[in-house]
Amino acid sequence: MRVITQQALGGPEVLTVVDAPEPRALPTEVLVRVKAIGLNPIEALLRSGEFPPLLGRPPFVLGWDISGVVEEGALTYRFRPGDEVFGMPLFPRAAGAYAEVVAAPALHLVRKPASLSHVEASALPVVGLTAWQGLVDLGGVGEGDRVLIHAGGGGVGHVAVQIAKAFGAYVIATASKNKREFVEGFGADEVIDYTAVDFAEAVRDIDVVLDTIGGDTVERSLGVLRPGGHLVTAVSEGDAELIARYEAAGMRFSGIAVDPDPVGLRGLVDLVERGELRVHVQETFPFERVADAHRLLDAGHLQGKVVLTV
Structure with a gap:
């Protein structure tokens, strides 16, 4: 071979x-x-x-x-x-x-x-399970939750938008201007052009943030969460200082390192077969x-x- x-x-x-x-x-x-x-x-x-x-x-x-x-x-x-x-x-x-x-x-x-x-x-699989484990397993996203997804036009992001919508959330995504229609096409309720608008000033009362960018984006996401809100990140999971800041503010901070998960894969398949995920x-x-x-x-x-x- x-x-x-x-x-x-x-x-x-x-x-x-x-x-x-x-x-x-x-x-x-x-x-x-x-x-x-x-x-x-x-x-x-x-x-x-x-x-x-x-x-x-x-x-x-x-x-x-x-x-x-x-x-x-x-x-x-x-x-x-x-x-x-x-x-x-x-x-x-x-x-x-x-x-x-x-x-x-x-x-x-x-x-x-x-x-x-x-x-x-x-x-x-990788993008779908990252989004599923972040939003469903860790985030517990459900009906009426307000969810912010960073990089909504990327591999994880465009799948995450659809998963959050399938679970009944109101979804806000960040993306560049040229990806607005792309992200809206997957069901995002709002798309914030991060090149022109500071999401930290434009968004409030978020229940769950899903991050795949890290760095300053994770730090500034603290201010958009409602009391007791939850930040799930795939790239800054080991930052002890950030974790301490979130916990001191009364927020939840979770890092996700995606792993093989047949239950999650079957969940993704179910959404595909229901026409709620592509x-x-x-x-x-x-x-x-x-x-x-x-x-x-x-x-x-x-x-x-x-x-x-x-």
Whole structure:
């Protein structure tokens, strides 16, 4: 089979397609013939060495988001050969998803709904579970809550807007002016152009803030929460000083490090099948053009997701 590996840290050019032996499924695992691979900004940071080395030093194979077809299983009742599945196996441990065949714990996958293509399904797990775990599991978002979602036009953000709306929230999102219509199209009740308006001055009485930006954005979000409000962040979870500030103000502060979650995946599938959730793929690239796909990741300001097709 073919895999995409790298021998050194660096720019997109370090990513190389090579031949490798197919993996073997351990007990309770399945082999998945991959049809599409969702790319995430964290993979560009790992490739370049700008993020703590979750995968150790090169050589390694990046990737977690996959959609494909089960080829075989080992001592698992969950799937049979021919089943179409998707998921985010093993995150944050190495899953080797930039490959034509992936061995994955069956528990980390769910059946792909017919209404999702493999491209769309591969784009959903990391961003969808981040949003689900942040808003539903941690945030407890429900009917009538006021929710602020930072970077509403990004991968996590555009999915989070839809999840919050599905649970009955009033949703405010921050986004640049050129993404306003994009974010409104996913159901946001208000969109704040962060390049022209200070959200900290424009928003009040928020029940839950979902942050994927960090830094000053997290600090200034304190002032928009109602008493007892909840900040959930995917990027500043270890900042002890921030946590202390929020707690001293009577607010809740939670960090989220997304993990494989079949319950959350099935929740996402349910929303998809009810027509309340869709994932936007900005661009697809063939497997061999992974370097071009990573250049798009490096450029930032994506609308939705980038996907490799296999």
